[in-house]
Amino acid sequence: MGNLLSLALNPIAFNLGPIEVHWYGIIIASGVILAVYLAVREGDKRGIKADDIYDMILWALPAALICARLYYVIFQWSYYKDNLGEIVKIWDGGIAIYGSLIGAMIVVILFCRHRFIPVWLMLDVAAPTVILAQSIGRWGNFMNQEAFGQTTTLSFLQGLHLPQPIISQMYISGAYRQPTFLYESLWSLLGFLVLITLRHNPHFFKRGEVFLTYVMWYSFGRFFVEGMRTDSLMLAGVRVSQILSVILFVSAIILIIYRRRDTTNPWYLDGNDLKVD
Template sequence: MLDIDLNPILFTFGTFEIRWYGVMVTMAVIVLIGISLLEAKRRNIPQDTIWDIGLWGVVGGIVGARLLHIIDKWEYYINHPEQLLNFAGLAVWGAVLGGAVAMLIYCLVKKMSFWKLGDTVAPGAIMAQAIGRVGCLVNGCCYGAVCELPISVIYLNPNSYAPHGVPVYPTQIFHIVWNVIGFVFLWLIRKKIKPEGALFLVWLIYFSLGDFAIRFFRGDATPFMFNLPEAQVIDIAVVVVAAVMLVVLVIRDKKAVRPVEVVEASKSE
């Protein structure tokens, strides 16, 4: 068992707190933009585009993460409306969907390919998710169910969001490992996978499958539909929609390539 006694609060200024969670989220955004800049250079996308979409994505991600968290915990917030503008709670799927919507709007305004930009940010996005989960680990949020196995963790700091002194599954570590493996996978296939948009959709499918499985070990889940928490319902929906879209993109790509091959063959004759 691993004891975690690290204070989630890094330091305070009067009533203002700086938490490790916020520091790790900031680092996650920096890494996301950094990796995306590398990919943008390879894909001949202007660097300014990544900085712009970084700003749009951060705003959309934060708003989406907060809104989905409020929806998920509506019974609490309806009784504590003064907490609505407190950004202490964020939902990971809200961040993903909010960022994606912001990116879609940006692409429509700038008349750019959403799929190309999605492929560009996908590797950085999943690494950012891994780094963000480090913040969850320190914060004690997204904690696991009670676990008596040697892999369990015990939170001792009174500022932690996890139950104190109780061994729980290290679900944050599960998320970190899954996302790091996902980053390596996406990074290795990014130059080979086709058509445009496939890498982005593979990221969504991969992330959703892992998130769905890991949440069975979570101790903070609230049933939403079919006795599943909100995030798992979204996981299922995203896998289905992304898989269908991936098949459609592949079929369209093959149909587009075939006429070209026929023309080239006729020329050679």
């Protein structure tokens, strides 16, 4: 057992003088950079200027990080009220994806209205890249040994044919844990592949439906993964993310049905009909 414990990965990638650079931040930043690159490529095809996407990210990214942290801190206030200095330590983990999505959504809506860009189209362009970034970002949780599940056995993990470094990293607090970070990462990666495969099929997605399909896909998988985790944010004894997942899943279905009734709603592939040169 001692050999396995010694294989736990160091969450610190390197030091820049007194500054510790965490793998958590590197991995999340990598996911964001890839997401922006892919969004710019797709946006160009749909009539959205690259500069508009870059400008939007400059506002959306800070808002997403702040809201992700606030979301987490609010539901962990019993701890942070006595440790106010730790609120800013996002490099140690403790950011909530749903919080980041709420913050980013607000910025996207305001930004698109200001720049005369169809909001739903921008969300459609971004959605597949966001779920890919989420898939990558979960490996930051892996490096921090967080977002794990209930106790399990070594034989179970070996039965999943996981690489030894993953198995070793799942030995946490004296027991092997379900790699829920991996389940969600793979589910999100599959969602990315489904969305980019389907969105270029003619007359498949109306505007807004790529994004709403993303919401359905992610919330469906998150509901079940969340039920396996041991670090869930709770509200009145119920897992907050499960409540929100149900609300988002049902709301997305209703919105798709409602918007399909509007025959003037363009197809996703029609691009930006409000393009201003």
